[in-house]
Amino acid sequence: MLSPEFTQNMALQLLALPVFLPILSAITLIALHRAGIQIQRIISGASVSILLICVVYLLASGAGDTAEVYPMGDWPAPFGIVWVYDRLSGLMLLLTALLGGVSFLYAIATDEDKKGAHFHALFQAQLFGLNGAFLTGDVFNLFVFFEVLLLASYGLMLHGGGAARSRAGLHYIVINLIGSTIFLFAVGALYGVLGTLNLADLAVKISQAPASTYGLIAAASFLLFVVFAIKAAAFPLYLWLPGTYAETSAPVAALFAIMTKVGLYAMLRVHGTLFNELTAPMALINLIDPWMLLLGLLTLIMATFGVLAAINVRRQVAYLVLASVGTLMIALGINTQAALTGGLYYWIHTTLMTAGFFLLAGQIVRTRGDQIGETHPPMPQAILAGSLFLAYAIGLAGLPPLTGFFGKTMILFAALANPLWVPIYATVLISSVLMVVALARSGSALFYRVEHAPAAVKSAPINTRLSWAAVSIPLGLVVLMVIASKPITHWLTQTSIQIHDTPRYIQRVLHPTPTAPGAGFAPHPLHDTKVAH
């Protein structure tokens, strides 16, 4: 039998794997890019499988119950770069690995990866950026991993080529480059005022900052909010999303279902840690929460209009992603522990469901065509596709018995305590009804309005069984989530308690042992303006 200490130690060492494994595979894949698609698929698939096993093991070992800190090169926290693994990171790693697995299966089943060079290398680089962003405990490192995941996503988004894809890609890339610049301005302002970039250390320094610096800190915090809102596609900054997600290939769009969540994760992690009510000064608490709530409502309204107005399937699913961003921002904006628990439940649900729906839309586009309004001959396997469409539509519109209903119910229960509960209820409920209408309309147009002239199938999927399996896996996981609702909700409650507990996070990162090495270092004299602690 393994001793508990060994298990704990093993888990700590495993923290390096979700970051290093994808980048090593990416490098290997680039070196072997002449070796043929089969070898590339084996390497990429092995990497994704090991990643999934490793992440599940990390979650099952309970390593994140108290935040685990992995200091790179064994340098202590404020000086070296640390990786922090807690329940939220573990959850995000699991979602990334699951989406990675599903997209990988669909890509190899439909030969999407043969449409251009380096699909698998870019895919692994994307996983590297995502995992790094979810594990890092340092703001500048977060910027670097954002750039890694964005650069990989540019390549993946354009994979396969085509004029419409290039046009949407240009918008996506330019807005994200501007976002990166704003991110650097915010990071620079934080460093200029506080003299550190480690998240835990920043939280400590903010609690000790003189009142004259509050303005700058608040400005930097809003700049960061703008950056994360671009990534999350919140209300005024969402216009890049529908085009990008609708024009890219199905497996890439499915993997991108996690990309908007990266922005939301960053809000939760950075703003939640730095401006926590237990540590931050009164003037800086809850700066962005009202904005988050308001923008969430507006995002949800605009997304609902988009779902109603969409003329093709993929664009409709893209607007459903946007609707989920709106709902999640409402939950994060309410920012009570109950709202966060419900929000996280909805978070898992919507990430899996939108990814699955993108794959299903890919199947529909392959066999029928994208336009909702056109009449086509009945598609092959219309019963299977139609049943899956019905299940996904029920889940994403938030009808029982699937998880969307439970997630929205939890969020709405938590919203009762909020003074703005009337507009929240009105927006969430009316948008759900309108989404049901829109999805029912497109479902009936896709599957019932058929012409009976026997016509050639557009392009039959190459590995039908595998591609349908990839489409069904997210739905299966969501059904499991319904069955295991109680333990999952319990686990998520613990997670939201942990997210709000910044003092414990600071203690874990900065003082991992009672005698922290490096406690004797003096800060840089130019930044030593703080009151002695």
Added chain:
Amino acid sequence: MAILFALLIGVLTTTGVYLSLRAQTFPVVMGLTLLSYAVNLFLFGTGRLASNAAAVIEPHATYADPLPQALVLTAIVIAFAMTAFVIVLALKTRAELGSDHVDGRADEPAPATEPHKKTPC
């Protein structure tokens, strides 16, 4: 020196924002480049401007904060790669869409028919 430095960052940012709001891809790329120059200078400035300060820590010496220099170096490398990428993409969209408008629209009526009209840069 601080005022000059701040003005420089301000001018670069203003120009960058103006250019990146233009409708042709080339000015947008230029604007993004200028924005990244501005932010590099800004990051450099967060270590505070100091003359005659050593770059490497010695005991009891005033020294320039080394961290922003490392940050700037990282930011320069990333901005360089991104600029190269966006230039290639701009060329690709120009070739595929037959127009250098950011939305890929067909070109406006040629300036030859309206000689008094300024060509948009």
